[in-house]
Amino acid sequence: MNSKINNYLKSHTNASPLAVFRIGFGLMMLYSILRFWYKGWIQTLYLEPQFHFKYYGFEWVRDLGDYTYLLFIICIISSVFITIGFKYRLSIIFFFLSFTYIELIDKTTYLNHYYFISTLSFLMIFLPANAYFSLDNVFRKKSYKQIPTWTIDCIKLLLSIVYFYSGLAKINSDWLLNAMPLKLWLPSKYDIPLIGETFMQQDWVHHFMSWGGMFYDLSIPFLLLYKKTRVVGFILVVFFHLFTGVLFPIGMFPYIMIIGSLIFFDSSVHHKIIDIIKKIINPIRKNIELSNKTIKENLIIKNKKFVLSIVSLFFIIQLFLPFRYLLYPSELFWSEEGYRFSWRVMLVEKIGYTTFKIKYKSAQGVETFKVIGNEDFLTDFQEKQMSFQPDFILEYAHYLGDYYTEKGYLNVAVYADSYVSLNGRRHQQFVNPKVDLYKEKESFKYKTWIIPINDEIKGF
Amino acid sequence: MIKKIFSFTSILIFLIFSCSSDNDDSSSEVWVQKSEMLTNWADNFIIPSHSTLLDNLVYLEGAGNSFTNLPNQQNLDSLRTVFINAYMSWQYVEMFDIGPAEESYYKSKMNIYPTTVSRIEINIQNENTDFNNSNNYSAQGFPALDYLLYGIETSDELIISKYNTDSKYLSYLSKVINQMLQNTYPIIEEWGPYRNTFVNSVENTATSSVNKMTNDFIYYYEKGFRANKFGIPAGVFSGSTLPEKVEGYYNKNISKQLALEAFQAIKTFYIGNGGVSLSQYIDDVSSDGYADLSTDILDQFDIAESLINGLDNNFYNQIITDNNKVLETYDAIQQGTILLKTDMLSVLQIATDYVDADGD
Numbered sequence: 001m002n003s004k005i006n007n008y009l010k011s012h013t014n015a016s017p018l019a020v021f022r023i024g025f026g027l028m029m030l031y032s033i034l035r036f037w038y039k040g041w042i043q044t045l046y047l048e049p050q051f052h053f054k055y056y057g058f059e060w061v062r063d064l065g066d067y068t069y070l071l072f073i074i075c076i077i078s079s080v081f082i083t084i085g086f087k088y089r090l091s092i093i094f095f096f097l098s099f100t101y102i103e104l105i106d107k108t109t110y111l112n113h114y115y116f117i118s119t120l121s122f123l124m125i126f127l128p129a130n131a132y133f134s135l136d137n138v139f140r141k142k143s144y145k146q147i148p149t150w151t152i153d154c155i156k157l158l159l160s161i162v163y164f165y166s167g168l169a170k171i172n173s174d175w176l177l178n179a180m181p182l183k184l185w186l187p188s189k190y191d192i193p194l195i196g197e198t199f200m201q202q203d204w205v206h207h208f209m210s211w212g213g214m215f216y217d218l219s220i221p222f223l224l225l226y227k228k229t230r231v232v233g234f235i236l237v238v239f240f241h242l243f244t245g246v247l248f249p250i251g252m253f254p255y256i257m258i259i260g261s262l263i264f265f266d267s268s269v270h271h272k273i274i275d276i277i278k279k280i281i282n283p284i285r286k287n288i289e290l291s292n293k294t295i296k297e298n299l300i301i302k303n304k305k306f307v308l309s310i311v312s313l314f315f316i317i318q319l320f321l322p323f324r325y326l327l328y329p330s331e332l333f334w335s336e337e338g339y340r341f342s343w344r345v346m347l348v349e350k351i352g353y354t355t356f357k358i359k360y361k362s363a364q365g366v367e368t369f370k371v372i373g374n375e376d377f378l379t380d381f382q383e384k385q386m387s388f389q390p391d392f393i394l395e396y397a398h399y400l401g402d403y404y405t406e407k408g409y410l411n412v413a414v415y416a417d418s419y420v421s422l423n424g425r426r427h428q429q430f431v432n433p434k435v436d437l438y439k440e441k442e443s444f445k446y447k448t449w450i451i452p453i454n455d456e457i458k459g460f
Numbered sequence: 461m462i463k464k465i466f467s468f469t470s471i472l473i474f475l476i477f478s479c480s481s482d483n484d485d486s487s488s489e490v491w492v493q494k495s496e497m498l499t500n501w502a503d504n505f506i507i508p509s510h511s512t513l514l515d516n517l518v519y520l521e522g523a524g525n526s527f528t529n530l531p532n533q534q535n536l537d538s539l540r541t542v543f544i545n546a547y548m549s550w551q552y553v554e555m556f557d558i559g560p561a562e563e564s565y566y567k568s569k570m571n572i573y574p575t576t577v578s579r580i581e582i583n584i585q586n587e588n589t590d591f592n593n594s595n596n597y598s599a600q601g602f603p604a605l606d607y608l609l610y611g612i613e614t615s616d617e618l619i620i621s622k623y624n625t626d627s628k629y630l631s632y633l634s635k636v637i638n639q640m641l642q643n644t645y646p647i648i649e650e651w652g653p654y655r656n657t658f659v660n661s662v663e664n665t666a667t668s669s670v671n672k673m674t675n676d677f678i679y680y681y682e683k684g685f686r687a688n689k690f691g692i693p694a695g696v697f698s699g700s701t702l703p704e705k706v707e708g709y710y711n712k713n714i715s716k717q718l719a720l721e722a723f724q725a726i727k728t729f730y731i732g733n734g735g736v737s738l739s740q741y742i743d744d745v746s747s748d749g750y751a752d753l754s755t756d757i758l759d760q761f762d763i764a765e766s767l768i769n770g771l772d773n774n775f776y777n778q779i780i781t782d783n784n785k786v787l788e789t790y791d792a793i794q795q796g797t798i799l800l801k802t803d804m805l806s807v808l809q810i811a812t813d814y815v816d817a818d819g820d
Contacts, residue, residue: 041817045817111818111819111820112820113820184806184807184809185809187745188664188808188809189664190490190491190664191662191664191665197490197491248819249818250818250819250820251818252818253818253820345820346820349806351801351802351805353797353798353801353802360699362699368699368700369699370695370697370698371696371697372697373697381817419798419802420802421802421803421806424750424806424807426750426753426803427798427799427802427803
């Protein structure tokens with residue numbers, strides 16, 4: 001067994017898939033960030049809010065005012081450098097840090113695919129993605145034909161985890177038995193040409209797409225891994241992602257996954273892609289390829305033990321983190337304790353309506369209540385996200401408590417009046433209205449002030 | 461084996477299609493239904509409400525002219541009567557803060573209360589008022605008239621004598637009335653061409669008519685109705701009561717009447733008055749858990765309405781004598797907000813008109 005692992009870790013494979021992946025990744029990131037900027041979201045999501053919702057443990061991360069744009073510029077420059085493979089290691093580190101920092105500014109904007117970008121770019125720090133067809137080759141006058149097999153396989157593994165876990169998460173009674181939330185979402189897509197008025201309205205289509213989505217997510221990794229089914233798998237990937245891209249406002253995610261899945265193909269495919277790229281950039285290339293570089297056979301990873309232990313640790317976390325919800329007694333979709341960072345995509349339709357009441361002692365010593373207008377403190381987007389996520393509710397309650405205490409209010413207590421509707425169920429009270437949230441502390445512990453949902457959702 | 465698979469698949473396909481034809485509840489007519497709803501809203505609610513209001517404002521102008529020519533008790537009484545009629549018909553208009561009305565800040569120019577008395581007095585003395593200046597929004601419209609007709613002095617005799625002695629007051633009174641007409645004419649004119657734009661915008665986007673109007677309706681229920689008429693004066697948002705913030709404060713007798721009329725407007729809009737509106741739309745798209753939603757909302761409206769009926773005609777008095785009754789009423793109205801903002805939005809899948817970001 002050990003020797004098998006050792007042999008695997010020593011084995012090498014053609015470097016071109018990782019080079020193509022690097023170029024694809026760089027270009028997609030460049031485009032994503034420019035698009036984000038162009039849409040004005042830096043302003044509306046990061047600069048306009050007077051208050052940001054923080055990830056537990058990352059309260060120290062703040063927006064940098066107008067310098068926040070600088071973070072995006074770092075992202076853009078590093079994406080370009082990653083694409084051309086110039087100072088690759090430094091560039092991917094800068095990209096990972098700046099991108100992740102941006103994500104940590106405000107968890108209102110949390111998306112699984114942003115988390116995917118963060119984890120992937122972290123992993124890529126340790127991969128020799130500049131070994132082949134990169135500007136670094138030109139400057140270092142060295143290029144490698146082969147890289148360790150595991151460096152490509154670990155990207156395949158990460159992609160497989162994303163697909164497989166999001167498939168597992170779909171094995172639940174709401175998704176499979178009630179076709180929720182697709183049953184709510186799809187009929188509202190009546191304005192899509194051809195299928196909108198017809199298919200999207202049919203009950204069997206909602207069920208078919210729920211089951212199909214589950215089988216798709218679970219089987220894609222295997223279809224892509226086996227050579228015989230790879231082409232079919234990739235066609236499915238393209239179809240599925242483009243289709244969901246038409247149906248839902250999911251931005252760049254479909255394209256990132258389509259490009260990313262190319263890594264499963266053999267090096268022959270990637271050589272063809274590289275040939276195409278060469279043709280496109282030929283005019284510029286002539287000037288730089290003059291230098292006499294040596295082409296080496298196998299790339300050896302420096303500090304191999306260190307790198308391998310980091311990568312192994314990374315995957316152990318990836319494999320177990322999505323199951324942390326088992327440690328909470330509450331219904332996952334309702335309380336969302338252990339929900340994020342687990343590839344749970346499109347699983348819930350949740351609408352909340354949450355207002356806050358503060359209690360304080362008036363100047364005359366009388367106990368007084370007043371209801372807070374959320375619009376005085378939050379953007380519409382923040383209010384929407386806050387209204388159904390307990391950690392947001394708690395953090396905002398503390399913000400309000402601090403705000404009014406600083407204004408000189410005495411004995412401030414904060415109560416939430418919160419109602420949530422989940423996956424087609426009628427609304428239910430979400431937070432115990434008698435609990436002073438200002439006294440509750442954020443932690444990884446179960447939040448006892450969430451009123452349990454009076455229904456059971458079975459499954460993963 | 462192949463035969464087996466074939467027969468199994470055909471049975472499956474047969475089952476799927478036979479089931480689906482049972483469930484086919486007119487859902488393929490979403491477009492038609494939505495456009496029927498929008499037509500109903502435009503032709504039977506928005507446009508007629510505005511013209512009724514305009515008629516009343518024209519009467520108001522007439523009565524205003526009579527009073528300006530001869531400020532006596534009789535003319536004051538008739539001016540007050542048409543004022544109340546016009547204010548009542550306004551209750552059917554305020555929620556339609558959409559299209560031309562939204563662009564010209566119509567709602568703000570017509571009904572921000574409490575009115576800013578100091579500003580009115582300054583305008584009266586200056587004799588020159590730019591009513592399109594946002595600082596003057598709260599010095600015009602119905603609340604300003606409420607002050608001018610009931611509040612500038614402590615008794616009718618003194619009010620009449622003030623108008624007789626100081627022509628600046630008369631002039632401001634007619635300017636305010638005239639400005640209300642000037643605010644309203646363009647809205648009605650623009651609804652002519654805008655009507656077709658409104659009715660044809662049936663797709664499901666943040667800016668389409670169904671979504672905007674539904675969001676506006678909820679916004680009006682929550683802010684214009686629940687907060688402005690009840691919550692704010694009852695001190696829900698301030699910790700202490702603010703009874704002088706009731707609607708029709710200077711009249712001292714119409715706050716309940718106005719609130720009930722506004723609730724009537726909310727209910728008829730929700731039900732649709734014989735045409736398609738939100739309640740039927742909820743019924744048509746809802747499944748399983750939401751089966752009773754449309755009537756639950758209506759029941760909640762009725763509960764709230766009966767509590768409003770139990771309040772003093774003058775909310776000011778009610779708040780001063782027994783604010784708990786107002787708070788109870790507020791809570792009942794709030795229950796309606798919860799139904800609209802969670803269950804109704806969930807079942808109708810109205811794209812919210814404000815959030816612009818990717819999802820996943």
